[in-house]
Amino acid sequence: MGKNYRVEKTEEEWKNELSPEEYHVLRQKGTERPFSGQYNLHFDKGDYHCKACNAKLFESGNKFESGCGWPSFDQAVEGAIEYIRDTSHGMIRTETLCANCGSHLGHVFNDGPKETTGQRYCINSVSIDFDPDK
Secondary structure, three states: OOOHHHHHHHHHHHHHHOOOHHHHHHOOOOOOOOOOOOOOOOOOEEEEOOOOOOOOEEEHHHHEOOOOOOOOOOOOOOOOEEEEEEHHHOOOOOEEEEOOOEEEEEEEEEEOOOOOOOEEEEEHHHHHHEEEOO
């Protein structure tokens, strides 16, 4: 039996609420093509929220250009992310999920900026929405 999340929906409900690409990434652990996402080179001030449930995940002050082709952050909002060991594709990685709804966001690596946390949250643009500072 899986973990219980604050926001729980049937797969049919998720399919009805999300676009096919959003569903593939968020619910089926897919990945968007590198350099294709709308937030890859987006550096406005504001907050990034889960596309599936709107939980706040990242703040713009923690976003940086990593050159990897996906939005990168050196830190997440405390308690917003669930971390899962991922051994798919012949690699050992740490998958990041929204702690509020269990949706797949991307992965976190230990090759981020050393002057901050040293972490690089590599996040699919399709997994997040942006809320600009007012």
